[in-house]
Amino acid sequence: MLEKRILLPKLREAPRLKEIKKIHKGIQSFIHQPPVLSSNSINKLIGTSVYFKCENFQKNGAFKIRGAMSAALSLSNKELQKGITTHSSGNHAQGVAKAAQLLKVPAYIVMPHNSIVSKMNATKELGAKIITCKPTIKDREKTVQKIMNKKGAVYIHPYNDFNVLAGQGTVAIEFLKQQKDLDFLLAPVSGGGLLSGISIVAKKLNPDLKIIGTEPQKADDAFRSFYAKKLILNSNSPQTICDGLRANLGDKTFPIILKNVDKIIRVKEKSIIKAMQLIWERMNIIVEPSSAVPLAAILENKKYFKGRKVGIIVTGGNLDLKNLPF
Amino acid sequence: MLEKRILLPKLREAPRLKEIKKIHKGIQSFIHQPPVLSSNSINKLIGTSVYFKCENFQKNGAFKIRGAMSAALSLSNKELQKGITTHSSGNHAQGVAKAAQLLKVPAYIVMPHNSIVSKMNATKELGAKIITCKPTIKDREKTVQKIMNKKGAVYIHPYNDFNVLAGQGTVAIEFLKQQKDLDFLLAPVSGGGLLSGISIVAKKLNPDLKIIGTEPQKADDAFRSFYAKKLILNSNSPQTICDGLRANLGDKTFPIILKNVDKIIRVKEKSIIKAMQLIWERMNIIVEPSSAVPLAAILENKKYFKGRKVGIIVTGGNLDLKNLPF
Numbered sequence A, B: 001m002l003e004k005r006i007l008l009p010k011l012r013e014a015p016r017l018k019e020i021k022k023i024h025k026g027i028q029s030f031i032h033q034p035p036v037l038s039s040n041s042i043n044k045l046i047g048t049s050v051y052f053k054c055e056n057f058q059k060n061g062a063f064k065i066r067g068a069m070s071a072a073l074s075l076s077n078k079e080l081q082k083g084i085t086t087h088s089s090g091n092h093a094q095g096v097a098k099a100a101q102l103l104k105v106p107a108y109i110v111m112p113h114n115s116i117v118s119k120m121n122a123t124k125e126l127g128a129k130i131i132t133c134k135p136t137i138k139d140r141e142k143t144v145q146k147i148m149n150k151k152g153a154v155y156i157h158p159y160n161d162f163n164v165l166a167g168q169g170t171v172a173i174e175f176l177k178q179q180k181d182l183d184f185l186l187a188p189v190s191g192g193g194l195l196s197g198i199s200i201v202a203k204k205l206n207p208d209l210k211i212i213g214t215e216p217q218k219a220d221d222a223f224r225s226f227y228a229k230k231l232i233l234n235s236n237s238p239q240t241i242c243d244g245l246r247a248n249l250g251d252k253t254f255p256i257i258l259k260n261v262d263k264i265i266r267v268k269e270k271s272i273i274k275a276m277q278l279i280w281e282r283m284n285i286i287v288e289p290s291s292a293v294p295l296a297a298i299l300e301n302k303k304y305f306k307g308r309k310v311g312i313i314v315t316g317g318n319l320d321l322k323n324l325p326f
Helices: A017-032 A041-045 A064-072 A077-081 A091-103 A116-123 A138-151 A162-178 A193-204 A221-228 A253-260 A268-285 A290-298 B017-029 B042-047 B065-074 B079-080 B091-103 B116-123 B137-151 B162-178 B193-206 B221-229 B255-260 B269-283 B288-302
Strands: A051-054 A085-088 A107-113 A129-133 A184-188 A210-216 A263-267 A309-314 B049-056 B085-087 B109-112 B131-134 B184-188 B211-218 B263-267 B307-313
Touching: A017 A064, A017 A193, A017 A263, A041 A290, A051 A162, A051 B211, A064 A085, A085 A091, A085 A138, A091 A107, A091 A116, A107 A138, A107 B211, A107 B255, A116 A129, A116 B131, A129 A138, A162 A193, A162 A309, A184 A290, A193 A210, A193 A253, A193 B116, A210 A221, A210 A290, A221 A253, A221 A263, A263 A290, A268 A290, A290 A309, A290 B263, B017 B065, B017 B162, B017 B193, B042 B049, B042 B109, B042 B269, B042 B288, B049 B162, B065 B085, B065 B091, B085 B091, B085 B137, B085 B307, B091 B109, B091 B116, B091 B193, B109 B116, B109 B137, B116 B131, B131 B137, B162 B193, B162 B307, B184 B193, B184 B288, B193 B211, B193 B255, B211 B288, B221 B255, B221 B263, B263 B288, B269 B288
Parallel strands: A051 A309, A085 A107, A107 A129, A184 A210, A184 A309, A210 A263, B049 B307, B085 B109, B109 B131, B184 B211, B184 B307, B211 B263
Antiparallel strands: none
16 A cells, blocks of 8 residues: 555535545645647637546546545545455546556456456556456446455445545536636536536536536436436436446436536437547547537537537547547 | 738848747747646656657647748738748648738648648638649649749748748747756657757757657658768658658758757657557547657667656647548
8 A cells, every 4th residue: 555645534425615625635646637728620610619628638548537536545544455446347447446556555347348458458557456247237236246245345436426526526626727717617427426526616616607417318317317306217228429428327416416507418429429520630639429528519509609618528538549430 | 911910030040049939929829839748658668758749739730830920920011911822731731821811811822632632621721722733842843933923922931941940949948848857859850840940949948958850761861861961862752651751851951950959760660650559549649640750769769768858749630530550
C-alpha cells in the first residue's frame, strides 16, 4: 500500500458541494486536469458556442478514475490492503484498476468473457487481476460476491455509490473554473454517477446554469424515469452504439438527478455518429460514441441552443480504432 | 479587407528573436495557443518524459496559419486587397486560405488535380478560390505565376520566406513558456520553415536546449544536406507515408538550420506508423503521419533520450480518416 495516504470521508448520503470540494482536493494529485477545448468550425456550423471538457485526456482516457479514487480513498488501511473489486467491461474497470495501481493495493476486475480484448488488456496492463464470467448481470454479481468473500476485497460500484458520484462531480468544479460563463451544462447519462455528481456542484455554484442529461433513444431509461418521476429500467440489452450508456439509473443517483437536473434529451443513433465524426474531424480528438451524445443533442435541437454557451463533458476516448462507425 | 489591421515588418534577412516576438504579438489574436499534453503511459513505455505541443488543435488543424498570417500581415493595404496566392495540396493551402478569410481579402490556391478531395473541400470552405493544375512542380509554379500576373495577388511560399519561417517560429515562444525545463526540442523537417523558425527562438531562449530535426528516411534531404553542409534534394517523388514531409529545404531555411540545429534523425516508415498509433491510442488525439515522426525518432533511439525531457511539436492532424495505416 502507498506509504502516505489521505483518508476521505465515507459518504452515507447525497454529498454537498463542500464534500465534493474536499474529495477534489484529496484526489487531485492522482488525476489530470484536462483542458477545455472548442472549435470555431463546429460553433459556426451549429450557431452555438460549445466548450468541451476533455476527460478523454484523463488518466486511462475517461473520467472514471475520479469516482474510483474517491471511493478507494474512503476505505481504511485495513480495508484497502485487501484490495478493491468491481465488475465492468468498460471504462470503470480501468478506473478501479488504476486507483488500485496508484494506491499499490490489489484490484480484482470481473469482466464478461466477451469483453473487447483491448479493454481487457488495458486493464491487465494496470496490474489488475482479471476474472472472466458469463456476460449476464447475474453471473457478474455472483462472481464479484465470490471475490469479496474469498479475498475480503471491497466492491466499488460503477455509479450507485455516494463516494463514486461525488468523485465524478469533481469534473464540474474544474470545468466551471475553466469556463465561467456557461448557460448550459450537458453530459451523457447512463447509471447517472457523472450527471448526479456534476448536478450537485453546478446547481450550487451557478443556480442559473441549466443542467441537461443526454442519452441515446435506444437506452432511454433516464428520460422515461425522469419524466415519470420513478425508476423505469431499460430492456435487458439496449442496442445503442454507445457501449458506455447501457446501464440503468440507480436508487442513489436518480433522486439527485430528479432534484437538480433541468431536462433529459434523447438522441438518434445517426445523430450520435454524425456528432462523433464532427468532433473527430474538426477537433482532432478521439472520443468514443458515448461522448458524442451531448453534441448530438445540440445538432437535433439547434434552435433551442442557438447563440448560447454550452459546456459538454467529453466522458472518454476508449474504443476500437479498427471499427469506426464512419 | 479587415477595417483595422496591424502592419508587420517585411523581413529581408533571417529573423532574430526580437522580430519573431513582435510577429507573435501581431498574429496572436488570429491564432489559438494550443495546450501541451503528455501521456504517462507513453513516458513509461519509452523511459522518457515527452511533452507534445498540440498544433493539431491550431486553427485548421496545423501550425501553418502562423506563417501565413505573419506573411500576410507584412503586406501593404494595396498589396493585401489584391489577395494572396500559393500552391499547396496540404496544410499550407488551408493556412493561406484561412489568413485571407480572417483578413477579408481574396485567396487563390493552386492545387494539383489529384489532391485529396477533403483537403480541397476544406480549402474551399474557407472561401478560397481553388485553381487546379497538373501535379508537377513546373505546372504548379506556372499556374501561380499566371494568377500573380492576372490578379496582382502576392505569392506566399510555404517555407522559403523569412516572414513565413518567423511565423512558424512563434510556436516555440509559446511552447518554451508552457514547458520550461526541456532538454530536447524535436520537430519534423520538410521545407524547414518550422525547424528554422523554432531553432532561432529556442537557441536564444535556452542555449543548452538541443534542437533536433526529424524526417522520414524516404525523404531525407535534410539529413543529407545537414551533414554534407550543402543542399541536396530528394528524388522527385519521395514515397513516404508523410505527405507533409516531401518538400526540400530552401536556400533561406537551410543556413538557419545549419547554424542552430544540433542533429537530424531519420526514421523508418514502420516506426512512424507505430508512433502514430501510440499517440492515437494512448493520448486520444488525432495526428497525421508527419506529426508522429519525432516520437518515432525517440522509439528508434531510446537510450539516447532515456530519462530526459523532450518537447515535440505536433504539426497537424489533417488526414483521411477512412484510410488509416493501422
